Amino acid sequence: MTTTEESIHICYDRTLPLALEETARRIAVQENPANEVDPNLNPDDPNLAPAERIALIAQKRWRAGKRLRIRFLDGSPTMQAKVAHYAMEWTRYANITFDFGNSEFSEIRISFYADRGSWSALGTDALVQQYFPLYQPTMNFGWLRDDTSDVEYSRVSIHEFGHALGAIHEHQNPQGGIQWNEDAVYRYFSGPPNNWSRETIYSNVIAKYSADILIGTEFDPASIMLYQFPAGLTRSGLGTRLNTTLSQRDIDFIKVAYPR
Numbered sequence: 474m475t476t477t478e479e480s481i482h483i484c485y486d487r488t489l490p491l492a493l494e495e496t497a498r499r500i501a502v503q504e505n506p507a508n509e510v511d512p513n514l515n516p517d518d519p520n521l522a523p524a525e526r527i528a529l530i531a532q533k534r535w536r537a538g539k540r541l542r543i544r545f546l547d548g549s550p551t552m553q554a555k556v557a558h559y560a561m562e563w564t565r566y567a568n569i570t571f572d573f574g575n576s577e578f579s580e581i582r583i584s585f586y587a588d589r590g591s592w593s594a595l596g597t598d599a600l601v602q603q604y605f606p607l608y609q610p611t612m613n614f615g616w617l618r619d620d621t622s623d624v625e626y627s628r629v630s631i632h633e634f635g636h637a638l639g640a641i642h643e644h645q646n647p648q649g650g651i652q653w654n655e656d657a658v659y660r661y662f663s664g665p666p667n668n669w670s671r672e673t674i675y676s677n678v679i680a681k682y683s684a685d686i687l688i689g690t691e692f693d694p695a696s697i698m699l700y701q702f703p704a705g706l707t708r709s710g711l712g713t714r715l716n717t718t719l720s721q722r723d724i725d726f727i728k729v730a731y732p733r
């Protein structure tokens with residue numbers, strides 16, 4: 474895989490409309506009472522236990538031990554088999570079962586054609602039927618085809634299933650976050666293949682991955698939840714790595730989020 478800028482596709486967030494946030498919170502706590510967060514927890518507190526920290530950043534977890542039903546709405550047998558194969562990587566560490574089948578009540582519904590992007594509902598948001606009706610996808614792979622490389626299948630499948638388990642994009646702390654060359658970022662993502670508006674670029678890239686966004690986790694440059702960015706987009710002149718498998722910290726995270 475080359476690191477040319479032309480090859481970069483990044484995932485975008487399917488954030489629920491504000492009006493559905495209350496519903497989503499109720500559904501999340503109903504699914505997994507551990508999603509109820511103590512309002513006194515401070516994400517910046519360095520003494521937080523790992524489980525407390527994960528409670529703060531993963532409030533849309535399924536309950537541990539959950540059997541998630543997963544249905545492909547379209548895609549060739551090859552595309553479906555490859556996504557399923559790489560997605561299973563999470564189940565080696567998380568106490569969760571992926572049951573690929575045809576149930577019309579599948580919690581996770583996958584399309585390859587809904588649009589050109591790749592995205593997933595965040596954890597239990599997939600249960601919010603006002604936003605994700607049962608006949609529509611909760612996850613989309615807009616650029617995977619039969620002849621796409623296995624490395625790309627691995628990267629994108631594991632990444633999107635991370636979202637489906639409630640993992641957010643790898644956020645930055647002030648020590649580790651990315652300092653953008655903002656002009657270059659706007660120029661780059663406003664062109665093909667993304668063709669994003671300034672507003673979308675701001676929320677999907679600059680706001681999300683910037684050095685001044687603090688979620689309380691240490692920056693993990695090896696995380697599968699971090700997408701690769703070309704060097705030309707940062708002020709340091711250093712890009713991010715092309716991560717195609719789970720990092721040790723991803724594994725530690727998911728073990729605590731879905732304990733056995």
Ligand SMILES: [Zn+2]
Nearest residue numbers: 484485632642
């Ligand atoms: Zn993503």
